[in-house]
Amino acid sequence: MARSSRDYDESDVRIRPNRRGSRPRSKDRPAHLDAVPARVTGVDRGRYTTYVEEGDTRRVVVAMRARELGRKGIVVGDAVHLVGDTTGDDGSLARIVRVTPRETVLRRTADDTDPVERVLVANADQLVVVSSLTNPEPRPRLIDRCLVAAYDAGMEPLLVLTKADLTDPAPFLEQYAPLSVPAIVTSRRDGLITGLDDVRDALSGRVSVLVGHSGVGKSTLVNALVPLALRATGVVNDVTGRGRHTSTSAVALALPDDDGWVIDTPGVRSFGLAHVDLSRIVHHFPDLEPGTAQCPRGCTHDEEECGLDAWVESGSAGPAGPARLDSLRRLLRARTPVTGDSHD
Structure with missing residues (x-):
């Protein structure tokens, strides 16, 4: 190919401008001193439903995670701070710029x-921990595991037993008496609980998780x-004895009269x-x-x-010592699954 008769010089070379500017990038981040405090009540595909209280006004604000948070996880119950459009109007979107250190964390592994x-x-x-007394049958090993998770998280446990109108709750309650776990029995009669x-x-004045x-x-x-x-409810399969998953994600709901929060979670199997620390x-x-x-170093207490x-x-340990020790060891063994245990 023939070259042009004109010689090229530096004026013919195009240099792309530095779009980021010549100043070095600062590691400082905005302080967001005007950020609005909120509580995360729901998480759905990168969007966070939050509850904002300012004086006597309360509103729901949808937000996204700010880039400066990186990959830090945000879950239901987190106390966060918002900037941007915090009006809660239709189509508005705020940004979560700060997550307050957590007081407790409920965890589980696969x-x-x-x-x-x-x-x-x-x-x-x-x-x-919500369990039916029948239809479906209670699963003591799963209940024990939930109790272990509560102790490890520093949370107080509570047993709520449903469907007492179908069977006597006394034999089941006897299993948990040595653990000193408070229990409430409910039943359905004439459409009322x-x-x-x-x-x-x-639940009054508490932040309670239902599992x-x-x-x-x-x-x-x-x-x-x-x-x-308006949480969806389901029925129990007459053949398998298992319920259908009706809650697909955790959601925090304010109890009436500003009297605490209840967090509903999907059914677990x-x-x-x-992750559990046995010493807790x-x-x-x-x-x-x-x-x-008096235990040897590294004792598993079992x-x-x-x-x-x-x-x-x-x-x-008092007169209840033997029963209490049996209960402790039952909880410690809950970390070890039993092969074929359908109640786990």
Whole structure:
């Protein structure tokens, strides 16, 4: 190809301008001193539903995560700060620029060997384990695992037993008496839930997470506590005895009269505990914990050399010591799944 007779010089070379400017990039980030505090009540595909309280006004604001937060996870219950359009008007979108350090974290893993833990809910102070007494049958191992997760998270546990109109709750309650876990029994009569007032009192002024396997009546309970919740309810399969998943994501709902929060979660069929610190479980047995001083280093508290046996035999743990030790060890063993256990 023939070259042009004109010679090229530097004026013919086009240099792309530096779009980022000549100043070095600063690591400083905006302080966002005017950010508005809020609570995350729902998470859906990168959009966060938040609840903003300013004086006597309350509003729902949809937000997205600001880029400066990086890949930091945000879950239901998180206390956050918003900037941008925080009016809550249709079509508005704010930005979450700050996440307040969490006071409690409820976690689970896929199974007991999975090192990756998933944060379910933040900043709750009470874990409400909902179980039906029949149809579907209660799953003690799953309940035990939920109790372990509550102790590890520093949350207070509460058992709520449903469908007492179909069977006597006494035998089941007897299993958990040594654990000193408070329990509330509910039943359905003439379309009304008896025991609902007791549940409401237990949730008053608290941030409570409701967990349980499908079909136990958890969403029905939430709808009764928060009439405008409109959580979907399902039925139990007569063949498998299992309920249909009706809640697909966690959601935080304000109880009427500004009297606390209830967080409804999807039905669970397993609760991995690979992340659990065993010492936190023992801490919730103050009558037994002093006896661990006689345990060998690295004791799992479920072995022949465990010092707790001698502590209980000496009577130092009180008359309920043997039953309490059995319950503690039952919870510790909950971290180890039993092959073929359909109730796990």
